[in-house]
Amino acid sequence: MINMNSNKTRQLNKSTRSNLITIGVIVAVYVVCQLMIAMGLMSNLMQGLLVPLCYYSILAVSLNLTVGILGELSLGHAGFMCIGAFASAFFSKSMQNTITNSFIRFFLAILIGAVSAALLGVFIGFVVLRLRGDYLAIVTLAFGEIVKNVINVLYIGFDSKGVHFSIKDSMSLNLEEDGRIIINGAKGIVGAPNDTTFTAAVLLLIITFIVIVNLIHSRSGRAIMAIRDNRIAAESVGIDITKFKILAFAISAAFAGVAGVLYAHNLSNLVATPKSFGYNMSIMILVFVVLGGMGNIRGSMIAAIILTLLPEYLRFMQDYRMLIYAVVLIVMMIFNWNPTCIAWRKKYSLQNIFVALKSKTKRRA
Amino acid sequence: MDMLTVKNLGISFGGLRAVDSFSITIKKGELYGLIGPNGAGKTTVFNLLTGVYKPDTGQIILDGKNITRLNTIEINKAGIARTFQNIRLFKNLSVLDNVKIGLHNDHRYSTASGILRLPSYFRTEKKMNEVAHEILEVLDLDKEANILSANLPYGKQRKLEIARALATNPKLLLLDEPAAGMNPAETDELMETITLIREKYGVTILLIEHDMKLVAGICEKIFVLNFGTQLANGLPEEVLNNPEVIKAYLGE
Numbered sequence: 094m095i096n097m098n099s100n101k102t103r104q105l106n107k108s109t110r111s112n113l114i115t116i117g118v119i120v121a122v123y124v125v126c127q128l129m130i131a132m133g134l135m136s137n138l139m140q141g142l143l144v145p146l147c148y149y150s151i152l153a154v155s156l157n158l159t160v161g162i163l164g165e166l167s168l169g170h171a172g173f174m175c176i177g178a179f180a181s182a183f184f185s186k187s188m189q190n191t192i193t194n195s196f197i198r199f200f201l202a203i204l205i206g207a208v209s210a211a212l213l214g215v216f217i218g219f220v221v222l223r224l225r226g227d228y229l230a231i232v233t234l235a236f237g238e239i240v241k242n243v244i245n246v247l248y249i250g251f252d253s254k255g256v257h258f259s260i261k262d263s264m265s266l267n268l269e270e271d272g273r274i275i276i277n278g279a280k281g282i283v284g285a286p287n288d289t290t291f292t293a294a295v296l297l298l299i300i301t302f303i304v305i306v307n308l309i310h311s312r313s314g315r316a317i318m319a320i321r322d323n324r325i326a327a328e329s330v331g332i333d334i335t336k337f338k339i340l341a342f343a344i345s346a347a348f349a350g351v352a353g354v355l356y357a358h359n360l361s362n363l364v365a366t367p368k369s370f371g372y373n374m375s376i377m378i379l380v381f382v383v384l385g386g387m388g389n390i391r392g393s394m395i396a397a398i399i400l401t402l403l404p405e406y407l408r409f410m411q412d413y414r415m416l417i418y419a420v421v422l423i424v425m426m427i428f429n430w431n432p433t434c435i436a437w438r439k440k441y442s443l444q445n446i447f448v449a450l451k452s453k454t455k456r457r458a
Numbered sequence: 459m460d461m462l463t464v465k466n467l468g469i470s471f472g473g474l475r476a477v478d479s480f481s482i483t484i485k486k487g488e489l490y491g492l493i494g495p496n497g498a499g500k501t502t503v504f505n506l507l508t509g510v511y512k513p514d515t516g517q518i519i520l521d522g523k524n525i526t527r528l529n530t531i532e533i534n535k536a537g538i539a540r541t542f543q544n545i546r547l548f549k550n551l552s553v554l555d556n557v558k559i560g561l562h563n564d565h566r567y568s569t570a571s572g573i574l575r576l577p578s579y580f581r582t583e584k585k586m587n588e589v590a591h592e593i594l595e596v597l598d599l600d601k602e603a604n605i606l607s608a609n610l611p612y613g614k615q616r617k618l619e620i621a622r623a624l625a626t627n628p629k630l631l632l633l634d635e636p637a638a639g640m641n642p643a644e645t646d647e648l649m650e651t652i653t654l655i656r657e658k659y660g661v662t663i664l665l666i667e668h669d670m671k672l673v674a675g676i677c678e679k680i681f682v683l684n685f686g687t688q689l690a691n692g693l694p695e696e697v698l699n700n701p702e703v704i705k706a707y708l709g710e
Contacts, residue, residue: 304573311572311579312562312586315551319559322548329508329542330626331534331563340569388550 111444112306115391116299118443123295142405144359147294148352149401151301153381153393155348158305160379161388162314163341164321166230169217169237170349171374175365176213177206177350178357179244179276182285185358186275187251189286199288203297203354210350211343213240218342222335237375244281244365250274281364282357289358297355298394301348306390308344317341384425396425459486460519461662462630467506467516468686476502477686480516484630484679489656490664491677491694495706499686500666501543504632508540509533521629535563537629541619541636543666549608553599556607556618557590560625565589590625596658597621597651613644617651624659631655633665637672645669649676674698682706 126143129135152174159167181202192198221232248259252272259265263277276282308314316337319327328334357363367373381400385392403421407414428434439445460483467480477499484490492500505511507518509530518526525536539560548556565586567578594600597617602610607618616636623631636652637645649672656663667673673680673694680697682689684706690697697703 307573307575308569311569312558312565312567312582313569313572315555315559316562318551318555319548322550323546325510326542326546326548326622327559328530329534329540329546330560330622331531332559333531 108310111391112302114443114447115302115394119295119299119302119394123291126291138405142401143291144289144294144355146398146401147291147298148355148359149378149381149397150298150394151348151352151355152378153385153397154298154301154305154390155345155352156378157382157385157388157390157393158308158341158345158348160382161386161393162309162321163317163338163345165338166226166379167233167342167345168230168372168375168379169233169235169240170345170378171370171372172233172237172240173210173214173346173349174353174356174374175237175240175244175370177210177353178363178370179282179353179365180209180350181206181354182282182357182363183249183275185288186282186285195286195288198286199293199358202288202358203351206350206354206357207347208350210353211347214343214346215339217346218339222338234372234375237370237372241365241367241370244276245279247276248274248278249276279364281362283362285357285361285363287358287361289355294355297351301351302390302394305344305348309390313337313340380422384422384429386429392429399425460484461486461488461521462507462664463517463519464507465517465519467503467513467518469502469506469511469514475686477506477513479687480506480683481688482681482691484662484664486662487656487660488662489652489676489678490662491673491680492664492666492683493668493670493673493680494683494689498683500683501634502686503683504540504634504666507533507632508538534626534628537627538632539623539626539628539630540632541616541623541634543634543638545612545615545619547607547615547618547622549606551607552604553594553607553610553618554587554590554603557593557621557625558586560622561586561589562626564627593621593624596655597624613640613648616640617648620651620655624655624661628661630662630664633663633667635666635668637667637669645672648672652676670698 126135130140152170156167156170159165159170184205185198185202188198192201217233217236221229224232246260248261248263248266250257250263250266250268250272252269254269257266257268257272263274266272266274268274309318316327316332317340319330319332320334320337324334356369381397382393384400385394385396404414404418407417410417462482462484464480464482468478469476480503482490492503494500502511506513509528509532512527516526517524520536520538523536525533528536548559551559565582567582571578591600591603594603597620599614599617599621602614607615610618620633620636633652637648640648652663652665653676655661665677677694679692680694681691682697682703689706690700690703
C-alpha cells in the first residue's frame with residue numbers, strides 16, 4: 094500500500110505516459126517472442142509458457158484490484174478463475190459444432206467467462222461485505238475450495254431431449270444414445286476446443302491493464318481507494334461503501350474469469366484439481382501481488398512473469414529448486430522495499446531514459 | 459431561518475447516558491461553538507448528528523428536513539459534512555484526490571465512461587479539478603495539491619479535512635477540534651480561514667474546540683455540555699463568565 098506513492102504524486106499526464114510505456118513494453122516483448130518463434134530460437138518449453146505467463150499476469154493484476162486498491166485480503170481468486178474456465182469451456186464445447194468460426198466462439202466464451210465470474214463476484218461481495226481482514230480471508234478461502242469441489246461432482250450432458258444434470262455420477266444422467274457428456278464430474282471437460290492463442294492472450298492482458306488502470310484513475314477508483322484508506326471518512330463524504338466494494342469485487346472477479354477462459358482453452362483436458370484451482374493457486378497469485386507491490390499494477394505483471402519463469406529455469410537444480418525459489422522471493426522483497434533500490438529504480442526507469450533521450454535529441458536539433 | 463433544530467437528543471451506551479436531552483437551534487449562517495470538559499459527550503453529539511450513532515430519543519431537523527434516523531451517507535447528501543478529532547485523511551492519495559473524493563456525489567460520470575475514457579470523463583474530471591483547486595486555494599493548500607496527503611504537515615492535514623468536507627457542498631459544517639495540536643500562529647491562521655470559508659461558502663458551522671481564544675474569538679454563540687447535558691447556552695461573554703461553566707472547567 095505504500096508502493097503506489099510514486100504513482101500518485103505525479104500528475105495525470107505523467108501517469109498516462111508511464112502506462113503507455115508499459116503497454117509499449119508488452120507489445121515489444123510480444124513482437125520479440127513472435128520473431129523468436131518464427132526464427133526457431135524458442136524452445137518448446139518456453140513456447141508452452143507464453144500463454145500461462147499472460148493469464149498469470151491477468152490474475153495478478155485483477156487480484157491487485159481487490160488486495161491493493163480495495164485493501165481487502167481475498168484468498169479465493171482461483172475460485173473465480175475456476176468459474177470462468179468451466180463456464181466458458183462448457184459453452185465452447187457445447188457450441189463446437191454450432192458455431193464453427195473459432196474467433197466468434199472464443200469471443201463469446203470470453204464474455205461468458207467474465208460475466209459468470211463477475212456475477213459470482215457480486216454474490217460473494219454481498220455475502221462477505223460485513224467482514225474485514227482475517228474473516229474475509231477465511232471466507233474467500235472457503236469459497237474457492239467450495240467452487241472447486243462443487244464442480245468436481247457436477248455432471249451435465251445433452252441429448253435430443255435436452256439438458257441432463259446430476260451430482261451423483263455420469264450414469265444417472267440417463268442420456269439417450271445420441272447424447273454427449275459435457276462436464277463429467279472429476280474428469281472435468283474433455284476436448285474443449287483449443288482456441289487460446291498467444292496473440293489473444295496478450296491482447297486480453299493489455300485490455301485488463303487498461304481497464305484496471307483507467308478504473309483506478311477515475312471517480313469510482315478514487316472511491317474504492319478512499320474506502321481502503323479510511324472507511325469512516327469515506328462514509329462521511331457520502332461514498333456508498335457497499336456499492337464500490339461490490340464493484341471492485343466484481344471487476345476483479347471478471348478478469349479472473351477471463352484468465353480462466355484462457356486457461357481452459359489452452360488445454361485439452363480441463364479438470365478442477367487442487368493444483369489448478371485450489372488454494373495453492375490463490376496463494377500463488379497473492380504472492381505475485383505482494384511481491385509486485387500492493388496497488389502497483391505494473392509490478393504485479395513483472396512479479397507474475399518472473400515467478401512463473403523461475404521454477405522452470407531452476408528445473409536443473411532438482412531438489413534445490415524450491416529452496417532457490419524462496420531465496421529469490423526474499424531478494425525480490427528487499428529489492429522492492431529497500432530505499433537505495435527504490436532510488437536506483439527511479440533513476441534508471443524506462444520513463445526517465447525516454448525523457449533523457451528526448452532532451453538529447455532536442456538539444457541536437 | 460433555522461438551519462439545524464435538535465430536540466431532546468439522547469443516547470445511552472450500556473448504563474451510561476452519554477448524551478441526554480440535548481437541544482440546540484442553529485440559525486442559518488451562524489457560527490456556533492460546542493465546548494465542555496473532556497468526556498462531556500461533544501464528539502458523541504457529532505456522531506449522533508452525522509448518523510454514526512442512532513439516537514435513542516429525540517429529533518434532528520436540518521433545514522426543514524427530518525434526518526433523525528438516516529445513515530451517514532444520506533445525512534452527508536442532506537447537507538452535513540464533518541471533520542474528525544483524530545485526523546482521517548485518505549493517506550495514500552494526493553491532496554487533490556482527497557478533495558476530489560469530496561466532490562464524488564456532486565460531479566458524476568459512470569464507471570463505464572471512466573474505464574472507456576468517454577467525453578463525459580474528461581469533461582467532469584476537468585470540472586472537478588477546477589472546483590478542487592478553487593477550494594484548495596481558499597484553504598491555502600493549492601501549492602501542495604499533488605503531494606501525498608500523509609506527507610502534509612499536521613496543521614495542513616487539518617485544513618485538508620476541512621477542504622474535503624467543504625467539497626461535499628454542505629449546508630452545515632461540523633468541525634471537531636480543528637485547532638487541536640496547532641501552535642498559536644497556526645490557530646490564528648485557522649480562525650481567519652474559518653471566517654473566510656463561512657463568508658465565501660455561506661456555510662453554517664458548529665465547532666468543538668478547547669482553545670478558548672478561538673472559541674471566544676470567532677463563535678457567535680456557545681453551547682456548554684457537561685456529563686451529556688446542557689450546562690449553559692448563549693452569547694460568548696455570558697457563557698464564558700458563567701460561574702457554573704468556570705466550575706466545570708476549573709473545579710471548585
